[in-house]
Amino acid sequence: MYKKFTLPLTDEVLKDLKAGDNLLLTGVIYTARDAAHKRMVEALDHGKSLPFDIKGATIYYMSPTPARPGRIIGSAGPTTSGRMDAYAPRLIAEGLKGMIGKGSRSKAVKDAMVKHKAVYLGAIGGAGAIMSKSIKGVEIIAYEELGAGAISRLEVENFPVTVVNDIYGGDLYEEGKAKYQVKAS
Amino acid sequence: MREIQAGDVTNTVARLFEHSCHYLPPDVIIALKQAREKEKSPVCRDVLGRILENVEIAGKEQIPLCQDTGAAVVMLELGQEVHITNGDLYTAVNEGVRLGYDNGYLRKSIVNQPCFARVNTTDNTPAMIHTDIVPGGRLKISILPKGGGSENCSRLTVLTPAKGRQGVIDFVVDLVDEVGSNPCPPVIIGVGIGGTTDKAMFIAKKVLLRKVGEPSPDPEVADLEREILERVNNLGIGAMGYGGTVTALAVHVETFPCHIASMPVAVNMQCWCARREEAIL
Numbered sequence: 001m002y003k004k005f006t007l008p009l010t011d012e013v014l015k016d017l018k019a020g021d022n023l024l025l026t027g028v029i030y031t032a033r034d035a036a037h038k039r040m041v042e043a044l045d046h047g048k049s050l051p052f053d054i055k056g057a058t059i060y061y062m063s064p065t066p067a068r069p070g071r072i073i074g075s076a077g078p079t080t081s082g083r084m085d086a087y088a089p090r091l092i093a094e095g096l097k098g099m100i101g102k103g104s105r106s107k108a109v110k111d112a113m114v115k116h117k118a119v120y121l122g123a124i125g126g127a128g129a130i131m132s133k134s135i136k137g138v139e140i141i142a143y144e145e146l147g148a149g150a151i152s153r154l155e156v157e158n159f160p161v162t163v164v165n166d167i168y169g170g171d172l173y174e175e176g177k178a179k180y181q182v183k184a185s
Numbered sequence: 186m187r188e189i190q191a192g193d194v195t196n197t198v199a200r201l202f203e204h205s206c207h208y209l210p211p212d213v214i215i216a217l218k219q220a221r222e223k224e225k226s227p228v229c230r231d232v233l234g235r236i237l238e239n240v241e242i243a244g245k246e247q248i249p250l251c252q253d254t255g256a257a258v259v260m261l262e263l264g265q266e267v268h269i270t271n272g273d274l275y276t277a278v279n280e281g282v283r284l285g286y287d288n289g290y291l292r293k294s295i296v297n298q299p300c301f302a303r304v305n306t307t308d309n310t311p312a313m314i315h316t317d318i319v320p321g322g323r324l325k326i327s328i329l330p331k332g333g334g335s336e337n338c339s340r341l342t343v344l345t346p347a348k349g350r351q352g353v354i355d356f357v358v359d360l361v362d363e364v365g366s367n368p369c370p371p372v373i374i375g376v377g378i379g380g381t382t383d384k385a386m387f388i389a390k391k392v393l394l395r396k397v398g399e400p401s402p403d404p405e406v407a408d409l410e411r412e413i414l415e416r417v418n419n420l421g422i423g424a425m426g427y428g429g430t431v432t433a434l435a436v437h438v439e440t441f442p443c444h445i446a447s448m449p450v451a452v453n454m455q456c457w458c459a460r461r462e463e464a465i466l
C-alpha cells in the first residue's frame with residue numbers, strides 16, 4: 001500500500017504521483033507555519049533570500065510539542081494548511097515542490113500546483129506521536145524567536161503521507177468523497 | 186462546610202492535563218475501533234489503523250497524542266458547601282495548567298492578545314474556565330485540551346423557530362460538509378440548541394464531556410442525534426477527508442429552554458483526538 005520514496009521531489013518523479021497514493025518519505029523537509037510563511041514572503045518582497053533553498057523543497061506545516069529530555073522532538077503532526085493558502089502560491093512559483101499538512105487548499109493554491117508542478121501531501125492530523133518517531137534529525141535554521149513556529153530542517157525516515165493534490169489537478173478530498181457519498185433518496 | 190485546599194486543585198488540574206494529552210478515554214478508543222470495523226473505504230481503514238497505532242505509541246512512549254495540546258478548557262462544578270482555602274480557585278486552576286503543560290512537555294499555544302501583538306503567554310494560561318454552582322460539598326473538575334483545528338470549525342446561528350428540527354439537521358450537516366477534512370475527522374459533534382446564544386455555545390461544548398456513544402436520555406433528542414449522525418456519515422468525507430463512510434463517531438445534542446422568538450443552534454466540533462478527563466475532590 002505504501003510506496004517508499006526518497007526526497008527531493010523533482011518534476012520527473014511528480015509525473016508518477018497521483019491523488020490517493022500512499023508514500024513513506026525519506027529525506028529532508030522544512031517546517032514552517034503561518035508566521036514563518038509571512039516572513040518568507042516579506043523577504044521575497046524585499047528581494048532578500050530565503051532561509052533555505054526553496055527550489056525543489058518540501059515544507060511541512062507543523063509546530064511540535066517540546067522534546068522530552070533525551071529526545072530530539074515531541075509530538076509532530078500536521079496543522080491546518082488553509083492558513084498558509086495566502087502565501088503558498090508565491091512559494092510554489094519560486095520552486096517549492098511539496099507541501100505536507102491537513103485540510104483542503106484554496107483554488108489559487110491548487111491552480112499554482114498544476115501550473116508550476118507541485119503536490120500537496122496529507123499527513124494524519126492528530127497522529128503526532130507516530131510522526132515524531134519518523135523524524136531522525138532536527139535543526140532550527142531560522143526565525144528562532146517564533147518558538148515552536150520557527151523554521152526547522154528535519155531529516156525524516158519513512159514518514160507516512162498521502163497524495164491529496166497531484167500535478168494533474170487530481171484532488172483526493174473531492175474524489176474520495178464522491179465515491180462514498182450517499183445521495184439523499 | 187467542606188474545605189478544599191487550593192494546592193489540591195492545582196495538582197489535580199496539572200495531572201489531568203498531562204495525562205489526557207497522552208491517553209484517550211476508553212470510550213473514544215472503542216468508538217475508533219468500531220469505526221475501523223465499519224469503514225468501507227480501505228484508505229480510511231488504514232488511516233484509522235494508524236490513528237489507533239498512534240494512541241498506543243503516545244501512551245507507551247510518552248509522546249503527546251497530537252502536537253496541538255490545545256487551549257485549556259476547564260469546567261468546574263462547585264458544591265455550594267465548599268470553601269477553597271489557602272488561595273483562590275481560578276489562580277489555583279491556572280497554576281495547574283502552567284504546571285501540567287510544563288511537566289508534560291505539552292505545547293503552549295495561547296497568545297496574550299487575539300488581534301494585535303499575539304505574543305505567546307509561554308505557559309498556556311489563561312485557562313478557559315466555566316463554573317456551575319451546584320448543591321453539595323464536592324468540586325468536580327472536567328478538562329478538555331481543545332485543539333485549534335477542530336475548535337475553528339465550530340459555529341453559531343440563530344434559526345427562526347419555524348425551521349424546527351429539520352433546520353437544525355441541515356445547519357449541522359451543511360457545516361460538517363463545508364469544513365470537510367479541516368477538523369481531523371472522524372469528529373464528535375457537540376450541538377447546543379436553545380438558551381440565549383452564549384448558553385447555546387456553552388452547552389454545545391459541555392455535551393462533549395458525555396461518553397462517546399452514550400445517547401441523550403431524552404428519546405426525542407436521541408432520535409435527532411441518530412438522524413444527524415446518519416446524514417453526516419452519508420456525506421462521504423471519511424477519516425481525514427480521504428473519502429469514507431465514517432465522518433463522525435458521534436453526535437451529542439443538548440437542549441435548553443429559550444425565548445419564544447428564538448432558536449439558537451451552536452456546534453462545537455471535536456476531532457477524533459477527543460481528550461477529556463475529570464476528577465472529583
Ligand code: SF4
Binds near residue numbers: 251456
Ligand atoms: S484538530 Fe485535533 S487532532 Fe487535528 S491537529 Fe487539532 S487537536 Fe490535533
